[in-house]
Amino acid sequence: MTVTAPSSPILTFDVNQLTPSFGYVFDARWLDPYESVVSILWKFVWMNRLASHEVVERIARQTVDPYAGMPATPQNINAQYLARTLRIRRQTVREAISLQSSLRSFSPELRYCSRCMARGYHSVLHQFGRLLICPLHARPLESRCRHCGQSSPYRIDAQLLDAPFKCPHCRAPYSPSWSSFAKRSALGKRERQALIRAYIG
Ligand SMILES: [Zn+2]
Numbered sequence: 001m002t003v004t005a006p007s008s009p010i011l012t013f014d015v016n017q018l019t020p021s022f023g024y025v026f027d028a029r030w031l032d033p034y035e036s037v038v039s040i041l042w043k044f045v046w047m048n049r050l051a052s053h054e055v056v057e058r059i060a061r062q063t064v065d066p067y068a069g070m071p072a073t074p075q076n077i078n079a080q081y082l083a084r085t086l087r088i089r090r091q092t093v094r095e096a097i098s099l100q101s102s103l104r105s106f107s108p109e110l111r112y113c114s115r116c117m118a119r120g121y122h123s124v125l126h127q128f129g130r131l132l133i134c135p136l137h138a139r140p141l142e143s144r145c146r147h148c149g150q151s152s153p154y155r156i157d158a159q160l161l162d163a164p165f166k167c168p169h170c171r172a173p174y175s176p177s178w179s180s181f182a183k184r185s186a187l188g189k190r191e192r193q194a195l196i197r198a199y200i201g
Pocket residue numbers: 113114115116117134135136137138
C-alpha cells in the first residue's frame with residue numbers, strides 16, 4: 001500500500017497498519033513549551049509531506065469527517081497515539097490539548113501572535129480566553145488574517161492542518177517573516193519562565 005521510494009521524503013500511511021512502513025521525521029527540539037496541538041501537527045504534516053485529512057483520521061479517537069474536523073480536546077484526540085508516533089513525551093501532548101474547565105476557557109477561534117508565528121510557534125496559551133496578549137512578546141493576540149480578514153475556528157480539521165502557519169482561507173502566512181522552525185534558536189530561560197507563569201495563571 002505504501003508507495004514510497006526509500007530516498008523520498010514523502011510518506012503515506014499504510015492502511016493496514018497503525019504505523020507507517022518508514023519512520024516519520026520529527027524532532028522534539030522543534031517544539032517550544034506549551035506548543036498547541038495544531039502547531040505540533042503543522043510541523044508533523046509539513047516535514048513529512050503528509051495528507052492532512054489522513055492525519056486527522058489517524059489521531060481521532062472516534063470516526064471523524066476530516067473536513068468537518070473536531071475540537072482540539074483530549075476527548076477527541078488520541079494523545080497516546082500522537083506521542084508514540086511523533087516520539088514525544090505524553091506530557092507534551094497533554095499540555096498541547098489542555099482541558100477546558102470552569103477556571104480555563106478557550107477561544108473558539110484560532111488566536112495568534114505574529115512574532116510567535118514567525119518562529120513557527122503557536123501556543124495553547126494563545127487560546128486561553130483570559131490571555132489577551134502574548135506572554136512572550138506582550139503584543140495583542142490576533143484572530144483575523146491580516147491579508148483576507150477572515151478568522152478560523154480552532155479545530156483539528158484537514159483545511160487548517162494543510163496550511164502550516166498560514167491562513168487556511170487565503171494561505172497567506174500569519175507572519176510575513178516566517179522562517180523555518182527547524183533552524184530557529186531555542187527560547188531563553190526568561191522566555192520559558194514567562195510561558196510557565198502564563199500557563200499556571
Ligand atoms: Zn508572541
